Amino acid sequence: MQILRPAAERGIVRAGWLDSRHGFSFGRYYDPQWMGFGPLRVINEDRVAAGAGFPPHGHANMEILSYVLEGALAHRDDNGGEGVLRAGEWQWMSAGHGIEHSEYNASAEAPVHFLQIWIQPDRVNAAPAHAQRAFDAQARRGRWATFASPDGADGSLPIRQQAWVRGVRLGADETVALALQPSRRYWLQVVQGAVSVDGRALSAGDAIGYAEEAGTLHIGGAGEDVAELLAFDLPS
Template sequence: MIEIRRSDERGHANHGWLDSYHSFSFADYYDPEHMHFGPLRVINEDRIAGGQGFGTHGHRDMEIVTYVLDGALAHRDSMGNGSTIRHGDVQRMSAGTGVMHSEFNASEHEPVHLLQIWVLPQRAGDQPGYEEKRFDDADKRGRLRIVASPDGRDGSVTIHSDASIYAALIDGAEQAALPLQAGRRAYVHVARGALTVNGEALAAGDAAMIVDAAAVTLEQGRDAEVLVFDLGALNG
């Protein structure tokens, strides 16, 4: 079964310096039908104006993955980490027992466009942690490249959850497929471009929620950049 959610069905908040679309309930956007999908809790598509960002604030018991689409994001945290991530970089921060951090556009003039993803951990109270890896376009061209996983396999960042995240660039005749084990579900988020997912046409910002399927198939892409989540169950 596949359920499609279109880009314009997401929550939206424009604060001037921040233009954000919420795939799941977040902040002032509440949608009881879209609280989470398995352990996937948040996908926020954020555009942050030059010189702006999120001042120091706290998180706990959440796996936070940041995927930059355009521009650069500067990160600082209470664990002593400081870095600037760009398109191709995947950052993982495990909030665990508690961490403080800030995120700012690294440019004073150009916007930064990113996806911030929250995944519920398998257990509470772990030690906080941080990791980042780079995945060039060639790694994702015409294939599903694992970028986050519970065991850090194939050079992915490690998230402490029953979830794996894949990224793909699909264009023209390129195809990619992800087999799903029985009882697993998949969530597909189109970051940009357009393509078909299991025969359904999706455009930028659209998502597909897939259950009881043998595989996720991506094809007929038009400059598409896609994230695919392989998820276990959590509270249904």
Template structure:
């Protein structure tokens, strides 16, 4: 089974300081056809104006992953972590039994553009924790670079769910393949550029739900950056 999720069909929020597109139902946007895909519950594409951001707020029992595309994302939380993230940085915060945090544009001059991803953990009420790692462009070019996994293998950040997230940057003529257990599902989200996934053409912001298929082939790329989620 394959189902396309087109960029222009995503939910939208316009708050002046924030422009956001919601792949799945979130906040005031609700679509019963798009409430998540397995444990993958949120992919928000956020653009935050200079000096603005999300004030301190709380989360529980959620794996929250930020993938920065442009600008500087400033993070502070109730477990004592403070950091400024840039392109190539991946942040994982396990909310567990409860955490409060804020996210602001760390620049007074330039917007910040990032994806925020929520994955439902398979263990509840764990101690909150934080991790961040940098994945440079070279490590993602022409390959599927593991950036998040249950066991933190290959230098990825660790998430509390039997899921893996891969990032890739593909230029014209490049092709990658991913073997998928037919009992699992996958979600491919094109961040920017164009690519074909199992013969389905996708552009920036588009995505493809995949299940009951044993191989994913991504090719016909043009300046593409994308994420592949391998999910239970």
């Protein structure tokens, strides 16, 4: 089974300080056909105006990943976690049995552009946790690099789910492969640029999901600019 999620069909939420695109139902955007993909529950692409942000609010039993694409994002939670994420950095916050946090644009002058990703955990009511990592963009040029994994291998963020989040950057002449196992689900999200996935053209914001599929995907850069792609390897 293959599921295409074009960027233009995502949910849109706008406020004076926020422009957000929702791949799955979230907040004021609800579509019963798009409630998630396996344990992958949220992929929001957010742009937050200078000096604005999300005031303190609570979460429980969710693995929350934030990836800053441009600008800087300030985080603070009531479990002692705080920091500023800059472009290229990832943050993991495991809400566990309950946590309250805030996210604000760390700049008073420039907007911040980031992805917020929620993955349902494989356990409930664990202790909240937080970590932040910077990843070298060149280390994933033309090859996969791991951002998050169940055991935090190779410096990745240690999420509480049997899931892996990987990324790759591809120029027009670069290709990678992705092996599919029928017992797993896979979600590919184009972050920037354009790619070709087994001959299917995808652009920034587009996504495609695979379930109960076997074989190997062949993925290549398909534009003048370097493309960036995320791959979520998920339990069924």
